[in-house]
Amino acid sequence: MSLKKTIVGAAFVGLMSAPTFAEEVKIGVPSWTGAQAIAHVLGEIVTSRIGGTVEYVPGNNATIFQAMDQGKGDIDVHPDVWLPNQESFTKKYVDEAGTVTLSSNPYEGNQGFCVSKDFGAKMNITDIADLGRPDVAAEMDSDGNGKGEMWIGAPGWASANVNEVKVRDYGLLDFIEPIRAEEAVKTARIKDSIAKGEGYAFYCYKPHAVWFMFDVEMLTEPTYDPEKYVMVQPSDDPDWYNKSMVASKDALKEVQIAWSNSLVDRSPAIAEFFQNFALTADDVSSLAFEISANGRGPADVAKAWVEANSDRVDAMLGL
DSSP states (O other): OOHHHHHHHHHHHHHHHOTTOOOEEEEEEOSSHHHHHHHHHHHHHIIIIIOOEEEEEEOOHHHHHHHHHHTSSSOOEEEEEEETTTHHHHIIIIIISOOEEEOSOOEEEEEEEEEEHHHHHHHTOOBGGGGGSHHHHHHTOSSSSSSEEEEEEOTTOHHHHHHHHHHHHTTOTTTEEEEEOOHHHHHHHHHHHHHHTOOOEEEEEESOTHHHHSOEEEOBOOOOOGGGEEOOOTTTOTTHHHHOEEOSOOOOEEEEEEEETTHHHHOHHHHHHHHHOOOOHHHHHHHHHHHHTTOOOHHHHHHHHHHHTHHHHHHHTTO
């Protein structure tokens, strides 16, 4: 072990052993399963390895970033920041205000639109443009309004705003009705559509439990082109929909945690741990699968993961 690690480890142990020092953190918990899983892994390490206290606070991206910016300890960390999806928030609070820190240990994310493999094979659907065929749209129309429903994300998701613009700019609005609903609604609809042999399309991304839960496939889209990907988020301009133009696939994402700079003074050991925290896309997919498919609580799944990955956790803690 290097001298630097020895010093860091000794300082860390010293913080843990000081009886008057209270390490505590409030972790923001967005609605999607991967974020819930990561939030509880963070919390499990804080409680079981640092000896701190944790409170989980549900919230959307805007709420969590605003609380981190205020620095009062209402919410201290966002567990799953997708970039560039949430770039409007990181530019405002990380780059401009300088009140939030973004991790330098991202995992890779990939976003697109999916159908079940059976539906894709039945209707010869391989590309996003296929959803604009009248025969495909008719198969996806469950409410009889003449348009096929496609889930584009949950309320409050920046990606749902992107997808709403995409549906328009891919020329699908005459055939597809973009639907926003909580992710549990989407999951139930996938299961039901497969069981009944019905058509359904939905926003999908990797990592995610859906790849373990159902036989689904991601549709091709026009290759990412920054000139055809001009996205203005509602937080930047109330006329965001009209000022945006998205007609290509998303670039691959970098996904990481972010935390309030005020945490460094209030709970330095936790802030130091956040600097070193790192998961892979496979980690997140497996955690999400245990929660979504196997019905296990995120706290139990996180506890098991931390116990099974002790060496990796030690490295994150500088031990």
